[in-house]
Amino acid sequence: MNEHLAIETRGLTKVYGSGNTEVVAMRDATVAVRRGEVIALLGPSGAGKSTFLTAVGLINPPTSGQVLISGVLVLDGPIALVHLRSFRRKHIGYVFQKSNLIPFLSARENVQIALQLDGASPRRARRRTLELLEELGVADRAENGTSMLSGGEQQRVAIARALANDPSVILADEPTAALDSHRGRQVMELFRRVAHEHGAGVIVVTHDQRTLEVFDTIYEMEDGAITNGIHSQEAVR
Amino acid sequence: MNLAAKDIQHNLGRFALTVFGIGMLLMIVMGMGGIYRGLVEDATLLVERIGADLWVVQRDTRGPFAEVSRVPKTLVYRVLAVPGVESAREFVFHTIQREQNGKPLRMSVLGLSWPLDKGEWLPLVAGRPLAQNHYEMIADKTLGLRPHEQIKLGKETYTVVGITGGMASTAGDGMIFVTVWDSQAIQFDTPNEAIRLERAAREHRSEATDLFLSQPVLTEQLSRPVAELPAVASPELSAVVVRVAPGADMDAVAAAISTWSDVSVFTKAGQEDLLLKGMVDKSRRQLGMFRALLTIIAAVIMALILYTLTLDKLHSIALLKLIGAPNRVILGLILQQAIVLGGVGYGIAFLVGQKLFPYFPRRVVLTSEDLLRLAAIVLGISVLSSLLGIWRAMRVEPNEALMG
Ligand SMILES: Nc1ncnc2c1ncn2[C@@H]1O[C@H](COP(=O)(O)OP(=O)(O)O)[C@@H](O)[C@H]1O
Ligand SMILES: [Mg+2]
Numbered sequence: 001m002n003e004h005l006a007i008e009t010r011g012l013t014k015v016y017g018s019g020n021t022e023v024v025a026m027r028d029a030t031v032a033v034r035r036g037e038v039i040a041l042l043g044p045s046g047a048g049k050s051t052f053l054t055a056v057g058l059i060n061p062p063t064s065g066q067v068l069i070s071g072v073l074v075l076d077g078p079i080a081l082v083h084l085r086s087f088r089r090k091h092i093g094y095v096f097q098k099s100n101l102i103p104f105l106s107a108r109e110n111v112q113i114a115l116q117l118d119g120a121s122p123r124r125a126r127r128r129t130l131e132l133l134e135e136l137g138v139a140d141r142a143e144n145g146t147s148m149l150s151g152g153e154q155q156r157v158a159i160a161r162a163l164a165n166d167p168s169v170i171l172a173d174e175p176t177a178a179l180d181s182h183r184g185r186q187v188m189e190l191f192r193r194v195a196h197e198h199g200a201g202v203i204v205v206t207h208d209q210r211t212l213e214v215f216d217t218i219y220e221m222e223d224g225a226i227t228n229g230i231h232s233q234e235a236v237r
Numbered sequence: 238m239n240l241a242a243k244d245i246q247h248n249l250g251r252f253a254l255t256v257f258g259i260g261m262l263l264m265i266v267m268g269m270g271g272i273y274r275g276l277v278e279d280a281t282l283l284v285e286r287i288g289a290d291l292w293v294v295q296r297d298t299r300g301p302f303a304e305v306s307r308v309p310k311t312l313v314y315r316v317l318a319v320p321g322v323e324s325a326r327e328f329v330f331h332t333i334q335r336e337q338n339g340k341p342l343r344m345s346v347l348g349l350s351w352p353l354d355k356g357e358w359l360p361l362v363a364g365r366p367l368a369q370n371h372y373e374m375i376a377d378k379t380l381g382l383r384p385h386e387q388i389k390l391g392k393e394t395y396t397v398v399g400i401t402g403g404m405a406s407t408a409g410d411g412m413i414f415v416t417v418w419d420s421q422a423i424q425f426d427t428p429n430e431a432i433r434l435e436r437a438a439r440e441h442r443s444e445a446t447d448l449f450l451s452q453p454v455l456t457e458q459l460s461r462p463v464a465e466l467p468a469v470a471s472p473e474l475s476a477v478v479v480r481v482a483p484g485a486d487m488d489a490v491a492a493a494i495s496t497w498s499d500v501s502v503f504t505k506a507g508q509e510d511l512l513l514k515g516m517v518d519k520s521r522r523q524l525g526m527f528r529a530l531l532t533i534i535a536a537v538i539m540a541l542i543l544y545t546l547t548l549d550k551l552h553s554i555a556l557l558k559l560i561g562a563p564n565r566v567i568l569g570l571i572l573q574q575a576i577v578l579g580g581v582g583y584g585i586a587f588l589v590g591q592k593l594f595p596y597f598p599r600r601v602v603l604t605s606e607d608l609l610r611l612a613a614i615v616l617g618i619s620v621l622s623s624l625l626g627i628w629r630a631m632r633v634e635p636n637e638a639l640m641g
Pocket of ligand 2: 049050051173
């Protein structure tokens, strides 16, 4: 059954600081995301959503609990069972609220670097990059510097990069916060499409109530705890 | 895709300015080395050009360059009599400072032993060697004298007939070449009044001397020029330069002359050693200290620049780590920029230096050995100074990318 799960977390807990300043940012977060499934994570600011996402993304290990990616136990508490950096490169794509791109590279290079870091030849990486940018509708901006791109274009380039190495997991933290509702919706639908087409498990942290029907499952987070997922049709109803 | 190059392109203006600054700094380091080389070359130039095998100087002096040496004119003939000596020549050398066109003019005067030596061995860039034994001179071009220009030295007027290139004394003063007689006339020039006073004093002394009282005819002789008085020594030389016959044993010749109790003998290498160890050594150490300090300063400044460049990129570095870039990629980014900074800076130093150094008042000599050594040092400090930036970059956590 694990083969079908893109992401599985078991009892993730994160404690920041110690003693008086101790903050429990996340407690006992247990979530399962199938391949091709897109889930939304809702919740007020400070609920622990980013903490959860960065734990799953292997950039901020939990204090305790386990993270499995594609059925492989990757994090057991703070202990890494694989080489995290190369594992991230191969299996995880990230999109954040802003500042996703390297400013001294063009749109194309921002995507291409991810492919080349994973060993693709410059020629193949370039071809694949142009396909991705085409797919995301920003091919005409390929040679522009990142500062020349609008917020929406930047997010789409970041999504192209997240998709570049065909990851089994895509994590997005408020990717539409900087976009208007029309653009925001487009981006959300894009996630849905790539999840279904590329067979990736996608977790999107969002505040945007209007786009919820795009998601397969919706989780809510409050005070570090995640409620059981609800199917999105019920939530909308 | 070369990240270092992309980042440089993105901040080209700022990077160019930084590289230019480093280049200027390295140019000074390079110039310091060149000034030292110039000092050494100037110091040994004359000895090198004169090409004598042995230098015979006043006993226990380190002359004729490092200190004053006086030997009698007849020493030349004594030396010539030593077996194995091919030629022996008079050598007269002293430095004078005069005014020409309202500006101070420092000249080192070297006497050529006419007619053996007319200055054919000098590197002439214009004009000709000496053609008569009086009132002609050859001057180095650094003195700013032109052919046919006339200059009054002592009681005579000399005409510039030839111009040399690159003939400077150990102190860096331009040289002039006249015959030994002229050079002595210049060196021992006495004002007319002094001559009259000396003549009067001579006559006064004679009135108290038995010899003159018994032979009054001698008194007449006292008013003749000093050089014609048999009882007064003729002007002295600075040294006698010796060429040893081919096949003769130089050490044996030197040893033979050394036994005379009025002179000391130096070989060419010994003479050069005297100049370098004695005269140039302090300057060399001074320049060396300065150069070491400048190199350290350049390294510190480069480290600071590279650290700042790294700080500016921390977010990108975190992002690179986030998307799985190995440390080698990040290390390469910083190290390559460090090497470009050092390398291009060095190139600028070299190019600008080559254009600028010829205008320095003293010679700046860039030898390929020195250039190579500096290149290695620059490479070294480039790598070393990037360590601080690399250390900072390695400490960046990938989740810092989210704090943008
Ligand atoms: N690095 C940190 N050190 C200490 N406390 C932190 C840190 N990061 C987050 N927190 C705290 O953990 C809680 C959850 O934060 P976060 O996961 O960012 O919430 P959200 O993304 O839902 O707004 C907050 O109370 C926040 O102050
Ligand atoms: Mg957050």
